[in-house]
Structures are given as structure tokens and as C-alpha cells.
Amino acid sequence: MGKHFGTIVWGIVFILININIGFIDILPNVVGYILITSAVSKLYDKTKIKEFHIATYVGSVCAVVRIITFFFFLSQNSEVTILSTAIGTIVQLLILVLGFYLYEAVIKLLEKEKAQLVEQIKSGRNFFLYVQLIASFVMTFSLNVAEGTAITMNFICACAMIITMIVWAVNINTVRKYFNGQLKTENEDNYLG
Known part of the structure; x- marks a missing residue:
């Protein structure tokens, strides 16, 4: 199972990192969603x-939406409009739903395994959900304020969302290490100590 969690981490990396040459993203988000979904x-x-099953569907929807938005932005010549901001908000909400179901599935899996990581993953989930919700909520208000304020608000929200994605990747990587046997369990520590 560890390799599947490793694939999810790589998917998050593809979503998180945007390296553009012109309007072409070298690490397209669609690839990230496809990795996560598979x-x-x-x-x-x-x-x-x-919850893994639901996350599969949500990941597929994310991939389709990203393909549609790529062609939309291509046709708009990268102009930032109200519609592009709305699409960005929808994408962030989809990431929020995907993250929620993935976290819930991981928590259930770890509870079955009686793993000590459950509380750490729950706190990561709560951080991810709260910050993503607040940032998405604030982004919708950026449409109704002066341009300079909107740019500042969107920049702060983008930074907050990047931080939550990093926390998400770190949590999933911790789960990967657990299933690969790279983390010691409490029983092993008691036996050795």
C-alpha cells in the first residue's frame, strides 16, 4: 500500500508546482489528478x-475540470476575468472535497490498523479543511473589492492554499512511510526500550 500513497504524494506535487513556459505548464495539474485517482x-x-471510492470520482472530476479550464484559459489569452476567478474557486473547492475524502479514508484505514498516526492525520485534516475553506471563502469576496486589494487577498489565499497542500503531501508521505515499515510503532519502541 505504501507505493500507492507515494503515487498520491507525487500527484499532489504535480498539482502544487506550476512551472510555465508561456502558457504551457510543464507539470500539468491533470497529471497530478490522474496519479491521485489511479x-x-x-x-x-x-x-x-x-471514501477511497468517492475520492476516485472526485479526482476524475478534478481532472476533467482542469482539462476544460486549460482550453478556456487558452481561448481567453490568459486574461483574468470574473469567470476565471470563479473557475479557480471551483477548482479549489474540488481540491477541498478530494482532500476531505482522502483524509477520511486514510483515517479509517489507520484506525483499522490501530496505527498511532491517527491523531496526527486528524489534525492535518482539520488544518487542511479549515484553511482551504477560509481561503475559498475569502477568494469569493475578492471579486467585490478594489483591484489592489483583490490582488493582495488572492495572493494571501494562494499562499495559504500552498501551505495546506504541503501539509497534505507531508501527511500522506507519513502514511506511506508507515505502510512501507519505515516508521516504528509504539509496540516496537516498548519492546526495544
């Missing part, structure tokens, strides 16, 4: 945890 689908096949 790994989550395999995790569902192994565990039958329904």
Missing part, C-alpha cells in the same frame, strides 16, 4: 473503504 482507485480495491 492510486486511490487501487487503494479502494485493496481496502473497500468507500
